[in-house]
Amino acid sequence: MRKTSPAPDPFACLFERFGGEILGLLIRLTHGDRAEAEDLTQETFVAAFQGQRGYSGRVPLRAWLAGIAVRRLRDRQRRPRPKQVVLITEPPAPEATERDVTQRVILEQALAQLPDSQQAAILLVLVRGLTYKEAASVLGEPEGTIKWRVSEASKKLRALLSEMENEK
Amino acid sequence: MRDCPEEKLVLLVNSRLSGLAKWQTERHLKACPRCQRSMTEITTLSQSLLALTTDAPRLALAQRIVHPQSQQSQSVASPRKLYPLLAPLLGMALGLLLTLSLKTDSGAQAITVGATTGLVLGSLVGLFLWLLKRVRFTVILPLLTSVLGLLSVPLWIQPRPSTTATIELAHPQNASALLDHDTVGTLIQFLEPPQTGRTFSSSRYTSWSLPPGQEITHFTLTGYGAYKDDPTQQIQRLQEWITTLQETPLLAKAGWELRVIEPPHEAVLKPSRNQVLYDCCMAFLVGLIFGLAILLLLWLGNVLPGGRVGCIVAGTLVGFLPSLSPQLRFSARSGFRPTVSATASFRITALPNQPTLNSTQRVHLLFCLTQQGARRIQDYTDKETVTLTLESSDVAQLRQELEKISKSKLMQVLGQRIEQVGTIQTKTTTTRPWNVTTFWANQLQSTFWGLLAGLFMAFTRRR
Numbered sequence: 001m002r003k004t005s006p007a008p009d010p011f012a013c014l015f016e017r018f019g020g021e022i023l024g025l026l027i028r029l030t031h032g033d034r035a036e037a038e039d040l041t042q043e044t045f046v047a048a049f050q051g052q053r054g055y056s057g058r059v060p061l062r063a064w065l066a067g068i069a070v071r072r073l074r075d076r077q078r079r080p081r082p083k084q085v086v087l088i089t090e091p092p093a094p095e096a097t098e099r100d101v102t103q104r105v106i107l108e109q110a111l112a113q114l115p116d117s118q119q120a121a122i123l124l125v126l127v128r129g130l131t132y133k134e135a136a137s138v139l140g141e142p143e144g145t146i147k148w149r150v151s152e153a154s155k156k157l158r159a160l161l162s163e164m165e166n167e168k
Numbered sequence: 169m170r171d172c173p174e175e176k177l178v179l180l181v182n183s184r185l186s187g188l189a190k191w192q193t194e195r196h197l198k199a200c201p202r203c204q205r206s207m208t209e210i211t212t213l214s215q216s217l218l219a220l221t222t223d224a225p226r227l228a229l230a231q232r233i234v235h236p237q238s239q240q241s242q243s244v245a246s247p248r249k250l251y252p253l254l255a256p257l258l259g260m261a262l263g264l265l266l267t268l269s270l271k272t273d274s275g276a277q278a279i280t281v282g283a284t285t286g287l288v289l290g291s292l293v294g295l296f297l298w299l300l301k302r303v304r305f306t307v308i309l310p311l312l313t314s315v316l317g318l319l320s321v322p323l324w325i326q327p328r329p330s331t332t333a334t335i336e337l338a339h340p341q342n343a344s345a346l347l348d349h350d351t352v353g354t355l356i357q358f359l360e361p362p363q364t365g366r367t368f369s370s371s372r373y374t375s376w377s378l379p380p381g382q383e384i385t386h387f388t389l390t391g392y393g394a395y396k397d398d399p400t401q402q403i404q405r406l407q408e409w410i411t412t413l414q415e416t417p418l419l420a421k422a423g424w425e426l427r428v429i430e431p432p433h434e435a436v437l438k439p440s441r442n443q444v445l446y447d448c449c450m451a452f453l454v455g456l457i458f459g460l461a462i463l464l465l466l467w468l469g470n471v472l473p474g475g476r477v478g479c480i481v482a483g484t485l486v487g488f489l490p491s492l493s494p495q496l497r498f499s500a501r502s503g504f505r506p507t508v509s510a511t512a513s514f515r516i517t518a519l520p521n522q523p524t525l526n527s528t529q530r531v532h533l534l535f536c537l538t539q540q541g542a543r544r545i546q547d548y549t550d551k552e553t554v555t556l557t558l559e560s561s562d563v564a565q566l567r568q569e570l571e572k573i574s575k576s577k578l579m580q581v582l583g584q585r586i587e588q589v590g591t592i593q594t595k596t597t598t599t600r601p602w603n604v605t606t607f608w609a610n611q612l613q614s615t616f617w618g619l620l621a622g623l624f625m626a627f628t629r630r631r
Contacts, residue, residue: 024221060183107220126210127217129182132175147175154178158209161216 015045018062022069025123028111029073040076044069059134066128070120070138103164110160114153117141121149122157172200177207181214255297259290288319310459317455321447327438331402332390333410334430339385339423349385352424355536356387359416361408386429399434406432417523418533421582469625476626483625487618508596510566511557513589514573522583530554533582537573553589563594 022044026037048055048068055064111119117139124135125146132150136143176193179185185193197203263286264279292315299308337352389409391402413419414426439447472478514534518524525533534556556573558566574588 020222020224021218024223027223028221063182063184103216104220107216111217111220123217123221126178126181126214127221129184131179131184150178151174154210154213157213157217161213162209 014049014061018065019045021062021128022065025066025128026069026073028123029070029116029120031116036076040069040072043072047072060129063129063131063134066124066130067134067138070124074138074140106160106164107157110157114156118149118153121146122153125150126154172196172203172206174203174206177203177210181207181210255294256287256290259293260287262286263289292316292319306463309463310456313459313462314452314455317451317453317458318448321444321451325439325444325447327436329399330390330435331399331406331432332388332430332435333406333428333432335387335389335410335413336427336429337385337387337419338425338427351536352385352419352422353387355416355418355532356389356413359409359412359532361405361412389432390435391432403432403434416529416532417525418529418536418582465621465625466628469629472625476629479625479629480619480622483622484615484619487615487621490614507559508563508566508594509557509559510563510570511555511593511595512570512573512591513553513555514586515552515589516554516579516584516586517552519580519583519585525584527554533584534573537576538569566594567592 019041023037023041026040026044027034030036030040044065048065051068055061059067114122120139121135124130124138125132130138132143132146136146139146173193173196176185176189177197180190180193180197197207260283263282263284266282266286292312296308296312339349389406391406410428410432419426468482469479472482474481516525516530516533531554534554538556538558556570558569560566570588570592574586576586579586
């Protein structure tokens with residue numbers, strides 16, 4: 001008798017595919033508090049899996065998950081609790097080249113220099129694929145403000161990237 | 169360059185543009201080197217940031233996350249899962265309660281009907297809840313309303329107790345064709361005594377055994393409703409009807425021979441198969457349209473600008489529009505409704521050697537000659553003259569109708585002469601259609617429905 005392989009667990013697949021991205025986003029948005037980011041990642045994926053029927057498919061999965069994650073973060077931030085800030089610089093992957101490492105560090109520093117609001121806006125819109133309107137709804141800000149923040153942050157980071165390209 | 173859509177480029181990178189906006193941006197991108205450069209930069213930035221902000225979760229995190237399915241498996245018998253099963257039982261209980269509170273005389277039968285109806289409706293609600301988790305709401309809702317429409321058909325299609333009689337009218341070979349099948353049918357209806365509560369049907373056939381050109385028509389006269397608890401009176405009314413038909417000279421004069429096939433008797437009036445089929449289709453269609461209308465309102469609630477207030481204002485405005493129609497505006501100003509009436513007098517006299525009609529027969533005759541809905545005989549006390557008034561909103565049509573009467577060839581067949589006395593008098597009268605309260609209630613009715621639709625849209629809005 002031929003052995004049939006068990007069907008892949010959709011929850012595990014979802015976590016495997018987007019777990020890193022959501023964790024990374026939350027680490028930035030919590031100012032490097034990895035413990036809190038992990039808690040929030042856990043909450044996000046459980047909430048996403050339980051509320052999967054509410055997912056219409058019109059929004060990319062990445063954007064939908066990012067929306068849930070930011071809403072969870074905002075809920076948590078509303079609750080008064082002592083905030084512990086832990087700054088962590090992730091060690092680069094072993095196979096990365098020296099140039100990649102340099103670029104990564106510079107970009108990391110540039111991102112850290114951006115105001116929190118611009119950081120959140122660009123990470124949600126440019127990286128996680130939310131529309132301006134969706135990001136405005138998630139962050140509780142006007143759509144015009146989000147557009148301006150994304151534009152400002154994008155200009156600064158692009159200038160930095162093109163400088164690095166020229167130095168190559 | 170003018171209108172470089174950098175905001176849209178950001179969305180294009182993440183495939184969040186669609187339709188016209190996507191097409192426009194892509195078209196612009198092909199022609200604009202600056203935007204092409206921007207697009208490359210944005211794409212690089214997006215990828216770099218994605219790589220930068222993606223952290224591999226530690227094994228501990230993956231193990232720490234409690235699988236939601238394992239949580240679900242622990243709550244297999246949770247009350248939430250049992251809701252669909254509870255709905256039929258709840259429906260049955262409500263049906264029973266309702267039946268008992270109505271205190272009907274039919275006792276056990278009524279209880280069974282109430283419980284069954286409750287069970288069916290409850291099962292439907294349960295099925296709806298169950299389907300809601302599996303199939304899209306936009307499919308379920310019209311389906312449910314259509315099924316409800318179908319289920320309501322037995323409420324109005326029911327066999328009704330009635331009384332019935334069948335008469336046969338034979339058309340002789342050489343009789344005049346002027347008093348044809350349809351005119352005879354009209355004559356029979358107008359010779360009906362008041363309060364018969366009748367329904368009327370006829371079937372016509374010719375047989376090989378009949379002489380050529382001869383045909384026989386069967387008319388079924390059925391009475392119901394007028395004397396619900398006293399079939400004897402109903403039978404008496406039908407008998408009176410048949411007697412009137414037998415005594416009227418009009419039929420005999422036109423050569424129709426009347427014979428009673430079935431004397432009046434009690435019967436059960438059953439809807440025909442075609443009627444049932446038609447009603448089922450209509451009920452299904454109405455249910456479907458109702459479901460689609462609800463979906464439309466749900467959709468409109470989400471797309472109308474101005475949030476909840478916008479929905480309410482839009483609904484109320486649309487509801488208010490019918491009150492701006494000219495007729496209602498006239499009513500709004502005056503509180504009266506205009507009616508046009510046309511009156512003419514006719515003298516009906518017998519031709520030489522022909523029987524003279526009495527006043528009732530003359531009235532019946534006039535009624536046979538006009539099919540106008542609103543009509544009344546003003547005066548027929550004079551032996552020869554009958555004054556007829558027709559009402560409508562179209563004067564020309566009324567004149568035509570009255571002129572047609574005196575030109576009818578039917579009178580020759582019956583051995584009578586009809587001539588118009590004087591001219592046709594037309595008059596516009598205004599009648600008070602309702603009192604002030606009812607008037608405004610009617611006026612505001614559509615606005616109220618609009619407001620209701622607006623509230624529905626507002627409170628079913630997602631955000």
